[in-house]
Amino acid sequence: MQNRIVIVGGNAAGVSAASAARKRDRKANITLITEESYPPYSRCGLPYVIAGDISRFEDLLIFPHSYFQMMKFNLLTQTTVKHINPNEKHIIIENTDGKTVTISYDKLILATGAKPFVPPIKGIKKREVYTLRTIEDGRLISRQVVAGKHAVIIGAGFVGLELAHALSIRGVKTLIVEMVPQILPTLLDQDMAMKARGRIEEKGVMIITGKAVDEINGREKVKEVIVGEESYDADLVIVATGVRSRTELAIQAGLTIGSTKGISVNQKMETTIPDIYAAGDCVESKNIITDQPTLCQLGTIALRQGKVAGINAAGGQAIFKGVLCSAVLKAFDLEIGATGLTSNNAEKNGIKTVSGRVRGKTRAEYFPGTSEINVKIISDTSSSRVIGSQIIGSEGVAQRINMLALGIQKQVKLEELVQIDACYSPPVADSLEVVMLSAEMALQKQLRKSN
Numbered sequence: 001m002q003n004r005i006v007i008v009g010g011n012a013a014g015v016s017a018a019s020a021a022r023k024r025d026r027k028a029n030i031t032l033i034t035e036e037s038y039p040p041y042s043r044c045g046l047p048y049v050i051a052g053d054i055s056r057f058e059d060l061l062i063f064p065h066s067y068f069q070m071m072k073f074n075l076l077t078q079t080t081v082k083h084i085n086p087n088e089k090h091i092i093i094e095n096t097d098g099k100t101v102t103i104s105y106d107k108l109i110l111a112t113g114a115k116p117f118v119p120p121i122k123g124i125k126k127r128e129v130y131t132l133r134t135i136e137d138g139r140l141i142s143r144q145v146v147a148g149k150h151a152v153i154i155g156a157g158f159v160g161l162e163l164a165h166a167l168s169i170r171g172v173k174t175l176i177v178e179m180v181p182q183i184l185p186t187l188l189d190q191d192m193a194m195k196a197r198g199r200i201e202e203k204g205v206m207i208i209t210g211k212a213v214d215e216i217n218g219r220e221k222v223k224e225v226i227v228g229e230e231s232y233d234a235d236l237v238i239v240a241t242g243v244r245s246r247t248e249l250a251i252q253a254g255l256t257i258g259s260t261k262g263i264s265v266n267q268k269m270e271t272t273i274p275d276i277y278a279a280g281d282c283v284e285s286k287n288i289i290t291d292q293p294t295l296c297q298l299g300t301i302a303l304r305q306g307k308v309a310g311i312n313a314a315g316g317q318a319i320f321k322g323v324l325c326s327a328v329l330k331a332f333d334l335e336i337g338a339t340g341l342t343s344n345n346a347e348k349n350g351i352k353t354v355s356g357r358v359r360g361k362t363r364a365e366y367f368p369g370t371s372e373i374n375v376k377i378i379s380d381t382s383s384s385r386v387i388g389s390q391i392i393g394s395e396g397v398a399q400r401i402n403m404l405a406l407g408i409q410k411q412v413k414l415e416e417l418v419q420i421d422a423c424y425s426p427p428v429a430d431s432l433e434v435v436m437l438s439a440e441m442a443l444q445k446q447l448r449k450s451n
């Protein structure tokens, strides 16, 4: 009999699940439902369309229509799943005409993603206050981007910084206000955040940390924001204060929600109700180092989790082991990446750490185009295991982060990291790999501590 796999949410996790299920079961009846009007697209590219690096929002659509036909997916756009009945194994969908239809499933995958968190600030409902999650959001913001205008971005996470890049290279005077005392608080330690901040401020972006936006003022249009005693001009405000998992359907269906407010799943991406899987931004993941539940709402993770859910829903056996939350972003000429725990986060989890931080070069010192790269390596003093890294530079950040992510997953120790058999050629790499040098520094500190 044909396996009826129904997937709620047609973006990274949903499409990845559908594609993996199709590879495993060529005959399965696969339905992919999304309330958005577009087939899957890359949210990650939205800031770069606003920046003008990519010409059109449509360029972010990941697959042509022919892909869905070729894969024999039944793709329903502009369709909202309103209800799940796990006992009868059916869902109720509603299209734009308000018509409802019941669809039965054998396996259901929830890939409902996340939505922007909007803090309760006075004036936050004004028209020129935006969030960035969808193509529609991107278009609304883009229309407001006019050189000489003033923008205030609330939140200095990765979306906030990417937007600061986008707005300021289009001539908008940009201010970022971050409530905690540093930028990128989940990604970087304070020392590395200071380095990144300096480089971003050099580009003309003003940054306030350790203070919240208290009020957004303006009669008909947004005019200013109030931060403490000060007021700042604002023609538009963008709220980039993180996202919250979309769990309304999961709660209605009776699935267990974890302590982080994401859907609880096991390593097979199974929820607490049989034949219902979940993946992506809507689920809670397990941190590989601490074993603790965590929210890591990244496209990379959504894709990998979706794949596991899809294989299993199609009768296969796949496992998702957990996350390190490896991430990278580019703002101006700066690449900022991180994997594993920050020192700060490690301490909060009761792990004593030692770290090495080194400034190196991306190519031979004398080679044209060489640039500075800052690498921080963090290790657990009790085991010498590498547990985190943060890297800031103009090139070569992403692949170093990937290398370190594998090292952390493989429980590499500082003593092993200093022995990397690294490559070298003047135009592409320096003779002494900066990751190795940072590990060496951490190791020396560790040896000093233990003597």
Ligand SMILES: Cc1cc2nc3c(=O)[nH]c(=O)nc-3n(C[C@H](O)[C@H](O)[C@H](O)COP(=O)(O)OP(=O)(O)OC[C@H]3O[C@@H](n4cnc5c(N)ncnc54)[C@H](O)[C@@H]3O)c2cc1C
Pocket (backbone or CB within 6 Å): 008, 009, 010, 011, 012, 013, 014, 033, 034, 035, 036, 042, 043, 044, 045, 046, 047, 079, 080, 081, 082, 111, 112, 113, 114, 132, 133, 159, 246, 249, 279, 280, 281, 282, 297, 298, 299, 300, 301, 302, 328, 329
């Ligand atoms: C501006 C921006 C930049 C980003 N940059 C990066 C990056 O550089 N690298 C990175 O790894 N990640 C990045 N991310 C995060 C990444 O986009 C998300 O982690 C990823 O989109 C999660 O995929 P998902 O499929 O789990 O959820 P989503 O992409 O949120 O998709 C869920 C879909 O389900 C639909 N849905 C929800 N409920 C229902 C329902 N009841 N009925 C029908 N449909 C429903 C939603 O409308 C949505 O289309 C970025 C995000 C943003 C917003």
